[in-house]
Amino acid sequence: MIGPLVATAFWAMLPAYVPNNAAVLAGGGRPIDGGREWRGARLLGDGKTWRGTAVGTLTGVVLALALNAVAAPASAAIGVDLPTFALPAAFALAFGAMCGDIGASFLKRRSGRERGAAFPVLDQLDFVVVALAAVFVVDTDWALAVFTPSVLVVVLVMTPVLHVVTNVGAYALGLKNEPW
Template identity: 40%
Template sequence: MDAVEFLKIIFVGLWVFLPAMLPNSAAVVFGKHGKTKMDFGKTWRGKRIFGDGKSWAGFFGGAFSGIVLGLIQIGIASIFDDSGDYWGFGDFWGNVGVLATLSFGAVLGDLCGAFIKRRLGLERGAKAPGLDQYDFVVGALCVTALFFPGWVYDTYIEGWHICALLFLLLIMFGIHRMVNIIGYRMGLKKEPW
């Protein structure tokens, strides 16, 4: 394998994961307008199930933002790539579901992260290193693997493609930090982490 082929694997792995990276940021924006909390204010064992930071508007707004981003990416790729692969997404109609599973998986992963943080007694916005940066990654990959195991295997596990997954895991901490600082400076987040 030459360097160009290796860089292509890394690029495609990052490119196709963008629909999973947008939903949590978009959920913050949409969630500001959401009055109905996902846990409806209910508690479990004396602690909120998810907390005030998780609303239905944020959940669906975030997930659908990821899907829209993915459709835009497929449109861009179709201009430059007439092979029908759409730069890693595969056949258009056959893999629009990948966009949905990546996007909804990301917000579900973040929701699981909030659930775990509440069980640990951490308040909304409290630091949880590792969990904060990777809950949506695990959620997106697990949900997508449940419905499209072949796609996940081909894109992130088979042969040198594992490097795309490792690259994602390495850069995600920095990307998460940078996006949170931007959100904090824009007044969308109360904490810069």
């Protein structure tokens, strides 16, 4: 059955999905790279800020704690055993997502792409790959129990779709400068 897999994948990844969107709303202020350049281009660029990263990470962690509070009734309502998040796992998912996005900006600058330029596939999966890697390191037993191979497949298929929909939506609402 695909329903429980989708429910579990979406629920377990929410603390990794929300940080990048929170960063878009909170962004601004000092860039992480302090304006520094490396090999003729910015290290990261003005789109990766301390404030966006901190607020994004915090939002993901707070969301995970909120999900913990409603996990039991939500599980009962849909008949799926939804997982709760220990603090280290919550932090790994949220901060890992932010780091994946920052790493992608580093690669974009190295490949001559200006701030805001699209980098298909990398844009849609950077944050998921690093968030998953981080949570598997930080809370291995939990990650192995939640992210079974079939849940992982659902995450890798579902994330690009959600990413495109959210970013086109944020662009249409005037919250984002580009629809990706």
